[in-house]
Amino acid sequence: xxxxxxxxxxxxxxxxxAPGRVNLLGEHTDYNDGFVLPTAIPQRTRxxxxxxxxxxxxxxxxxxxxxxxxxxxxPPPEQFARYVWGCLKVLQARGVEPPPLELHVASxxxxxxxxxxxxxxxxxxxRAVRALLGAAVDDVEIAQLAQRAEIEHAxxxxxxxxxxxxxxxxxxxxxxxxxxxxxxxxxxxxxGCAVLVLDSGITRSLAGSKYNERRSECxxxxxxxxxxxxxxxxxxxxxxxxxxxxxxxxxxVVTENARVLRAIEGVSAEEFGRLMNDSHASLxxxxxxxxxxxxxxxxxxxxxxxxxxxxxxxxxxGGACVALCDAARIDTVAPPVLEAYARAGQRGRVLVxxxxxxxx
Numbered sequence: 001x002x003x004x005x006x007x008x009x010x011x012x013x014x015x016x017x018a019p020g021r022v023n024l025l026g027e028h029t030d031y032n033d034g035f036v037l038p039t040a041i042p043q044r045t046r047x048x049x050x051x052x053x054x055x056x057x058x059x060x061x062x063x064x065x066x067x068x069x070x071x072x073x074x075p076p077p078e079q080f081a082r083y084v085w086g087c088l089k090v091l092q093a094r095g096v097e098p099p100p101l102e103l104h105v106a107s108x109x110x111x112x113x114x115x116x117x118x119x120x121x122x123x124x125x126x127r128a129v130r131a132l133l134g135a136a137v138d139d140v141e142i143a144q145l146a147q148r149a150e151i152e153h154a155x156x157x158x159x160x161x162x163x164x165x166x167x168x169x170x171x172x173x174x175x176x177x178x179x180x181x182x183x184x185x186x187x188x189x190x191x192g193c194a195v196l197v198l199d200s201g202i203t204r205s206l207a208g209s210k211y212n213e214r215r216s217e218c219x220x221x222x223x224x225x226x227x228x229x230x231x232x233x234x235x236x237x238x239x240x241x242x243x244x245x246x247x248x249x250x251x252x253v254v255t256e257n258a259r260v261l262r263a264i265e266g267v268s269a270e271e272f273g274r275l276m277n278d279s280h281a282s283l284x285x286x287x288x289x290x291x292x293x294x295x296x297x298x299x300x301x302x303x304x305x306x307x308x309x310x311x312x313x314x315x316x317x318g319g320a321c322v323a324l325c326d327a328a329r330i331d332t333v334a335p336p337v338l339e340a341y342a343r344a345g346q347r348g349r350v351l352v353x354x355x356x357x358x359x360x
Contacts, residue, residue, distance in 0.1 A: 004048045004104040007060045007067075012048035012104065014131050018123035019044045020109035021116045021165035022197050022322050022352060023313050024174055025279055026260040028287060030159030032218050032253050033180040033231035035260040037187075038165035039173065039195060041352045045107035045120040047128045052100040059084050062106040072098070075153065080105075083118055086153025087125040090145045096135045103128075110351050113199050114314020118154065119162035122146035140182060143167040157212065176264045180231060190269035193308065194327040196334060197352035198301070202293050202318035210289060211315050214249060221250040230254060245288070252286035273309025273324050277302060280311035289316025293346050297321050300337045307333055320351055 004012045019040040026036030052058065056071045061080050068081030072092060075085050084105070088098045103125070109117040126142045129135070137145070143163035150156045150163075160179050169175040173186040189195070221242055222229050230253040233239060239250040259275045267275070280298050284290040290298075294312045298321050301310035306329030313322040325333050334350045341348050 001062050001106070002060070002065070004050075004060075004102075007104060008050065008058075008102045010050065012102075013050040014128060015046055015048040016124050016128035016131055017044045017046040018120045018127060018166045019169070019171070020120045021162060021169060022114075022195065022320070023161065023165075024195070024322060024324070025263050025275060026161070026256060027279065027283055027311075027313065028214060028218075028289070028315075029231075029253055029256050029260070030161040030179045031157075031215055032222075033229040034253060034257045036161045036165075036177050036179060037174045037260050037263060038161060038169060038177075039175065039189075040165060040169040040171045041109070041115060041197070042171055043107075043109040043115070043352070045105065045109055045117065045124045047121075047124040048104040048106075049128050049132060050102045051132070052102045054100055057084075057088070057098075057101045057103065059101075059103040059105060062104065063111075071100075079154075082154050083121050083149065084125050086149035087122050087146065088129070089153055090148045091126070091129060091135070091137075094137070094145065096129070096133060096137070098129055098133070101129075101132075110199065110320075112204060112319070113351065114204065114319035115197070115351065116162040116166060118150060118156070119146060119166040122149050123163060123166040139167045140164075157215070176260070180229075187264050190267070190272050190308075190324070192327050193269050193272075193324050194330050195352065196301075196307075196323045196325050196330055196350070197313070198297060198321050198323070198334060198337070199349045199351050200294050200297050200318060200321060201347040201349070202291065204315060204318035210317060214287065214289065217246055217249045218253060221246040225250070231257065248286040248288075252282045255282055255286075269308045269324065269326075273307070276309030276311045276322075276324060283312055283316060287316075291317055293344075294318070294321060296344055296346070297337070297341055297348060300340050301333070304333050304337055306330070 023038040068078040070076040146163040177184045306326045310323035
């Protein structure tokens, strides 16, 4: 793999980084102004940069072994570079004028499995440019700018959770976030617990189109209920008069918000696990974003000794599953689960093992 020095012939001025994230509870609630509970993962995106003597910027993606050159006047054709370009454009709109840059991007955040590789890239780019220019941009605004970059320039109409988690979360605790007010606090995981993330091996082929469809259904449900967003519905019984599938979509959001609020009260590992199990059932049955291989992997995790609860994480239709495990037994969980999953005809792998370890 090529280093910054290999690509540009000199050392970078500085390097910044940001983690990926896994969401423990609060799935598909962020774009409904709701509550989420992600935690950072050890894998990170690292952006090294230097001012360029050329009139254009150059970005090299180490994992793709691709180069893109662009000015701020027009977006680059390469999709990976659009995230970088978008970050520079939102800084420019903010009144921070990025000079032509040489950027080297290296990441071990798994791509395409729901661990927010794009958010970690955006936050790392923005952190690097902030450091280079000494810009007065705090970590919350970094997240907001990263979200704008993804929506306006990468074409993904995302909520704020991923960028806030990448900018503010750590790997030892979960970040409780109110996505409407951006009020937040770090909360400990249940005592003696750690987080395991497994890749289902299924590409999230429908995640984008179904994401937009679910978002539209939630907006329709909110209008029918006369509220600004489903966040404003506190009682799941209030959605029962809606036509299908709006009733089930809204029920998921309302009950998922309640699960997050319950989890941050300091519940036991067993109850936290039950909340995760209930979340998966709701995502499968009410929100309909799961698929049989994900359900099988979650079922295998839920049956494994040392696992308190498990669910899909991310947009769904493939990607990853997350489990809350006894920290002392976490190394024994994945091998039998993945063996049984393989016998069912699928191929999974460990993405994250051992994040957390709460001391509540």
